[in-house]
Amino acid sequence: NAGVMQNPRHLVRRRGQEARLRCSPMKGHSHVYWYRQLPEEGLKFMVYLQKENIIDESGMPKERFSAEFPKEGPSILRIQQVVRGDSAAYFCASSPDQGGAFFGQGTRLTVV
Amino acid sequence: DAKTTQPTSMDCAEGRAANLPCNHSTISGNEYVYWYRQIHSQGPQYIIHGLKNNETNEMASLIITEDRKSSTLILPHATLRDTAVYYCIATHNQGGKLIFGQGTELSVKP
Numbered sequence A: 001n002a003g004v005m006q007n008p009r010h011l012v013r014r015r016g017q018e019a020r021l022r023c024s025p026m027k028g029h030s031h032v033y034w035y036r037q038l039p040e041e042g043l044k045f046m047v048y049l050q051k052e053n054i055i056d057e058s059g060m061p062k063e064r065f066s067a068e069f070p071k072e073g074p075s076i077l078r079i080q081q082v083v084r085g086d087s088a089a090y091f092c093a094s095s096p097d098q099g100g101a102f103f104g105q106g107t108r109l110t111v112v
Numbered sequence B: 001d002a003k004t005t006q007p008t009s010m011d012c013a014e015g016r017a018a019n020l021p022c023n024h025s026t027i028s029g030n031e032y033v034y035w036y037r038q039i040h041s042q043g044p045q046y047i048i049h050g051l052k053n054n055e056t057n058e059m060a061s062l063i064i065t066e067d068r069k070s071s072t073l074i075l076p077h078a079t080l081r082d083t084a085v086y087y088c089i090a091t092h093n094q095g096g097k098l099i100f101g102q103g104t105e106l107s108v109k110p
Helices: none
Strands: A005-007 A010-013 A018-026 A030-036 A043-050 A051-054 A066-069 A075-079 A089-095 A106-112 B011-015 B018-023 B032-038 B045-050 B061-064 B070-075 B086-089 B106-110
Touching: A005 A089, A010 A018, A018 A089, A018 A106, A030 A075, A043 A066, A043 A075, A075 A089, B011 B018, B018 B032, B018 B086, B018 B106, B032 B061, B045 B061, B045 B070, B070 B086
Parallel strands: A010 A106, B011 B106
Antiparallel strands: A005 A018, A018 A075, A030 A043, A030 A089, A043 A051, A066 A075, A089 A106, B018 B070, B032 B045, B032 B086, B061 B070, B086 B106
């Protein structure tokens, strides 16, 4: 049973470009979560999704950030018009209906 | 979710047991205690969770006090590879986000 798969592992974008981060949850998991970790800081919750629904986006910045978890395919975290302050590690986790969440290895976004 | 309190850092000698405490005095009856760790900026790793009974798996043991206001994660024979930040989280067991605090930075020393 493959774990949570995130790609790419590393992503470099110039200021103003778009970043798309992908997350494939574990088989049988219908809940997906995105977290951000700025350099030398803790893990911050961004958004919680189920298939085709955003359940909790209380941690998402109000502008430029969006997330989706379509009926088919991976969950996508999209950052438009990236700025240097978006440079961080972005972690995705998935969980079943009951039980804990399992995390992917993250995507490290660098904005130059 | 209930707030948890952990020491900022701890040291442990290699080969000895590491006992990591966590206070969760406001935990509600249906909230579980989860433990995760993050090794040097890797993705957080699930360790163990429990409701009120003590739990053990291949990684660790979880001891929860009878009043459920605190718990201890035990790594029975710590190795250098157990050096990490350990997070204790009280949360419901039915989906829902995990809120990470500052955790305990465990340093295992030779």
